[in-house]
Amino acid sequence: MKLFTDIGLLFIRKMKETLRNPIFIIISLITPILYLALFSPLLKKLSGSPAFGNGNVLDIFVPGLLVITAFLQGLFVGYVMIDEVKNGVLERLRVTPTSRFALLAGRVLRDLVNTTVIVIFFVLIALPFGFHLHFYGFLVLLVLIWLLLITTSSFGNALGVILGDEDRLSPIVQGINLPILLLSGMLLPMELAPKWLQVVAHFNPVYYVVEAGRLLTAGHIWEPKVGYAFLFMVPLTILVLAWATRAFNREIS
Amino acid sequence: MAQPTVLVKNLKKYFSAKGGPVKAVDGVNLEVYPGEIFGFLGPNGAGKTTTLRMLTTLIPPDSGEAIVAGFDVRKSQDEVRRHIGYVSQLGGSDRPATGTENLILQGQLYGMSAAEAKARAKELIKLLDLSEFADRIVYTFSGGQRRRLDVALGLMNRPKVLFLDEPTTGLDPQNRTNLWDQIKKLKNQGATIFMTTHYLEEADVLSDRLAIIDYGKIVAEGTPETLKKEMAFDCITLGIADHEKNAPKLIEFFKKEKFIREVTGDDGHLRLCVQDGPTAMPQILRLLDNQKIQMLTISMSRPTLDDVFLKKTGHSLRDTEANVGGQG
Numbered sequence: 026m027k028l029f030t031d032i033g034l035l036f037i038r039k040m041k042e043t044l045r046n047p048i049f050i051i052i053s054l055i056t057p058i059l060y061l062a063l064f065s066p067l068l069k070k071l072s073g074s075p076a077f078g079n080g081n082v083l084d085i086f087v088p089g090l091l092v093i094t095a096f097l098q099g100l101f102v103g104y105v106m107i108d109e110v111k112n113g114v115l116e117r118l119r120v121t122p123t124s125r126f127a128l129l130a131g132r133v134l135r136d137l138v139n140t141t142v143i144v145i146f147f148v149l150i151a152l153p154f155g156f157h158l159h160f161y162g163f164l165v166l167l168v169l170i171w172l173l174l175i176t177t178s179s180f181g182n183a184l185g186v187i188l189g190d191e192d193r194l195s196p197i198v199q200g201i202n203l204p205i206l207l208l209s210g211m212l213l214p215m216e217l218a219p220k221w222l223q224v225v226a227h228f229n230p231v232y233y234v235v236e237a238g239r240l241l242t243a244g245h246i247w248e249p250k251v252g253y254a255f256l257f258m259v260p261l262t263i264l265v266l267a268w269a270t271r272a273f274n275r276e277i278s
Numbered sequence: 279m280a281q282p283t284v285l286v287k288n289l290k291k292y293f294s295a296k297g298g299p300v301k302a303v304d305g306v307n308l309e310v311y312p313g314e315i316f317g318f319l320g321p322n323g324a325g326k327t328t329t330l331r332m333l334t335t336l337i338p339p340d341s342g343e344a345i346v347a348g349f350d351v352r353k354s355q356d357e358v359r360r361h362i363g364y365v366s367q368l369g370g371s372d373r374p375a376t377g378t379e380n381l382i383l384q385g386q387l388y389g390m391s392a393a394e395a396k397a398r399a400k401e402l403i404k405l406l407d408l409s410e411f412a413d414r415i416v417y418t419f420s421g422g423q424r425r426r427l428d429v430a431l432g433l434m435n436r437p438k439v440l441f442l443d444e445p446t447t448g449l450d451p452q453n454r455t456n457l458w459d460q461i462k463k464l465k466n467q468g469a470t471i472f473m474t475t476h477y478l479e480e481a482d483v484l485s486d487r488l489a490i491i492d493y494g495k496i497v498a499e500g501t502p503e504t505l506k507k508e509m510a511f512d513c514i515t516l517g518i519a520d521h522e523k524n525a526p527k528l529i530e531f532f533k534k535e536k537f538i539r540e541v542t543g544d545d546g547h548l549r550l551c552v553q554d555g556p557t558a559m560p561q562i563l564r565l566l567d568n569q570k571i572q573m574l575t576i577s578m579s580r581p582t583l584d585d586v587f588l589k590k591t592g593h594s595l596r597d598t599e600a601n602v603g604g605q606g
Contacts, residue, residue, distance in 0.1 A: 027389065034386050042374045045415075113368030117431060120334050120364040121387045122356045 031123050035131025043139060050139060053098065057147040060090055061154065064212075076216040083156040088166065088238030089211035091144050095170040096209075096231055098140045099177025100202060102132070103194050106185025115186065115273075125274040129182060129266075136178040137171060144170060159244030165251070166241040169234050172258040176230075176265045183269035209235045230257045282345075283439045283470045284310035284333065289342035291328050302328040304494035305342070310439065310472050315465050317485030317502075318474040319583065321595055325494040326474040327367070330443050333472070334364045347438040360388065363432030363440040367447060371427045377412040377419070378403070380427065381434060388435040395434070402430040405467075406460055422453030426460060433464075440464070442473040446480060458484060478583045478595060490587055497590040502583060509589045510581030511539050512555025514562060516548040517575035524571050531569065537561065555580065 043050060061083075068082040077085050109115050118128055144167070148158060181198070188194045206212075208222075209231040215223050226232045237254035245251070289306045292299040303325040310316040320326050331337045333346050335355045344351040347361035364370075371380050378399055385395025403412045406426045411419060416427065425445065432440050445461070446454040461484055465471060475481050481488050482502045489499040498505055518524050525543040532541045532550055537558060540551035552558040555578045566573055587595045 031387060034383060038372065038375065038379075038383055041379070045374060109372070111368065112373060113366040113370040113428075114372050116336065116366045116368065117364065117370030117384075117428075118387070119336060120359055120362070121384065121435075122359040122389075123387045 028124050028127055031127035032130045032134065035118075035123075035127055036134040039132055039135035040138065043135065050142070053094070053139070053143050054146055057090055057094060057143070058150060061087075061151060065154075076214040081155040081157065083151055083154055084243060085214060085239055086212075087148070087151045087156045088242045089209070089235045091147060091166070092170060092173065092231065092234045092238050093206060093209065093211045094143055094147065095140050095174040096177055096205070097202075098136055098143070099174045099179075100181050100198055102136060102178050102181040103185035103188070103198060104191060106132075106182045107189060107191055107194060110186060110189050119273075126270045128273050129179060129269055132182055133175055133178045137174055140170065140174045141167070156242075158242050162241035162244045162246050165246055166238050169237060169241075169254055169258060172255075172262045173231065173234055176258070176262045179265050179269035183265075183272035186272045187275070205229055205231050208232060211235050214239075230261055233257050280312050281348075282309040283312050283347060284308070284316075284472060285343075285345040286329075286333070287343040289329065289332060289344055290340045291325075291332060291337065292340055301494045303332070303339075306491070306494070306496055308489050308496065308499070310470060312438075312470050313465070313468055314486040315461070315471045315473060315484050317481040317488035318472065318491060319476070319478070319481040319485075319488055319587075319595075320474075320491035321476055324476075324491045326476075326491055327443055329491070330441055330472070330474055334362060334441055335359055360435065361438045363435060363437035365428045365432040365440070365442050365445060367444045369424060369428045370431055371416050371424060373416040376415055377408055377427050377430075380416065381412075381430060384431050384434040390435075398434055398436075399430075402433055405433075405463070406430045420453075422449055422456060425449060425453070425457060429457075429460065433469075439470045439472055442471060444474055444476065446475070446477065454480075476595070478587075482583050488583075490583075490590060492587075492591045498586060505586050506581040506583065510585035511551035511553060512558070512578060512580055513540075513549055513551045514555060514559060514576065514578050516550065516562075516566070516573060517546075518548060518566075519572040519574060521546050521548075528566075528569065528571065532562075532565070535565070 065083060065086050068077070068086055071077050072080075072082050106115075115128070119125075148156070148163070152158065184194055184197060188197070208226045208229040210218070210226060215226050215232065218226065233250070233254040237248075237251045240248045240250055286306055286308045289303055290301075291303040293302050306325070306329055308316075318326050318329065328337070332339045333344055333351060335351055335358050338352060346358050349357040349361070351358050371377070375383070381399035381402060382392065382395045385398050386392065390398065403409050406429060408423070408426060408430060411423055416424060419427065429442070429445070432442070442461070446457050449457060458480070461471065461473070473484065485502055487499070487501050488505070489496045491497065498509065500508070518528065521543070525548060528548060529541050529543050532538050532548075538550050538552055540549070542549045550562060559578060563576075584595050
């Protein structure tokens with residue numbers, strides 16, 4: 026079917042780009058290592074505290090980092106999109122009979138592959154440091170991570186198309202980035218937060234994914250919190266995908 | 279005459295802006311016939327690009343009709359897309375990929391098999407002289423090389439009409455002439471081309487027919503030759519001895535001559551505009567001789583499209599270019 030062929034073709038186009046210039050993947054791989062080496066030692070003494078329990082602090086820290094990696098991998102793709110808008114690439118593709126969804130999906134799929142590689146690499150690095158991983162739980166988490174990545178990558182790409190200019194993109198992306206990160210409980214669990222902060226965090230979809238991630242990697246698959254994460258992420262992903270597809274079809278002046 | 283490849287009737291597009299709607303395209307009518315290069319000339323902001331974007335399905339018209347390659351741009355977007363090629367002002371080639379990869383992907387997106395796309399890419403690489411650099415990453419291309427690749431991308435699907443939006447903007451004179459040659463070559467092979475430009479010379483050299491657009495409306499249409507002949511005169515410029523004293527007298531004198539359409543003498547020279555310069559020149563010399571006024575210099579200028587533009591719009595294309603910002 027033409028839709029799948031087109032998605033495949035456009036995915037390969039972007040994938041070639043990544044493989045030709047692997048520096049971005051390498052940087053993405055280094056970031057989690059830096060967190061692991063330079064930040065996680067600070068947490069060691071917190072082991073045994075109420076929020077961390079008695080296990081290895083990495084069991085709390087690593088799942089959050091996996092989720093955030095996916096979040097960031099998607100959020101910043103708008104910059105590359107803008108480059109393509111400015112060079113007429115998107116316009117050229119839009120005058121071919123390619124479906125608008127394929128124009129988006131090819132890109133998102135590449136980000137999905139990149140992120141999956143980074144996440145697995147990171148887990149493999151963390152294991153020798155004492156991180157415990159429940160295999161099936163991790164697979165479920167991977168699905169959540171994919172949903173999150175599809176959401177942020179679609180969102181980032183659509184923003185790029187709509188704004189068409191780095192100077193307009195930066196404040197929005199940065200403005201979203203920090204509050205979502207801080208309110209996700211990624212660095213320190215939200216249990217440590219005062220009540221009001223915890224309430225605010227409940228409006229942050231990423232928070233649910235982080236919470237679910239910690240349960241899932243520990244092997245608690247049938248938990249309500251895991252259900253909530255899916256309950257939030259599935260509709261959100263569909264909504265953002267639909268909105269982003271429309272953005273690829275809108276008038277660009 | 280054959281069926282037009284592009285048929286546009288009363289096409290309109292208004293954009294909302296502070297202080298009321300901007301009539302970007304305000305009732306444009308035009309026809310482009312198979313095998314011709316149709317030039318769409320106008321200053322920046324005149325509505326050229328907006329018209330082009332409607333014809334290439336990038337934006338929907340507010341009203342009016344546009345049939346491109348036999349299909350309605352509003353109702354059959356996909357069919358129109360299948361049968362046209364489009365080269366945007368911005369270019370369009372993907373810079374992290376090689377030229378050949380760009381071409382093959384473009385072909386595949388039109389539904390060609392990999393083998394078909396490869397064969398077609400090879401043809402175009404030859405046609406547009408890309409072979410030296412086609413397998414390099416586009417980042418390393420010069421501006422002229424990249425533009426030729428952009429044109430090749432627009433031709434991958436053997437379009438019934440190729441839309442070129444300001445094809446030589448940003449190119450140096452040498453590359454501009456080179457691209458003109460390539461465009462002429464395409465025409466000789468039977469291509470139908472719709473080209474916008476704000477360069478007078480480009481419109482003059484390349485177009486078989488052209489339309490001049492200003493403030494969203496077409497103000498003139500025809501072949502460059504007829505337009506210049508109908509709208510503007512040949513002008514003969516005379517330098518005479520003691521201009522200040524002699525000019526007023528001579529102006530009065532020449533005004534009485536029927537074959538002279540316009541006489542001015544502002545800038546130290548007499549300017550006499552006539553329908554047919556070459557035959558008028560000897561007559562003028564004879565008349566001047568009878569007046570016993572010494573002539574110092576004489577020159578004749580043929581009308582340019584800018585004269586046509588000036589006549590039709592009241593302003594010069596060259597002036598507007600400097601004053602109007604933004605895209606057309």
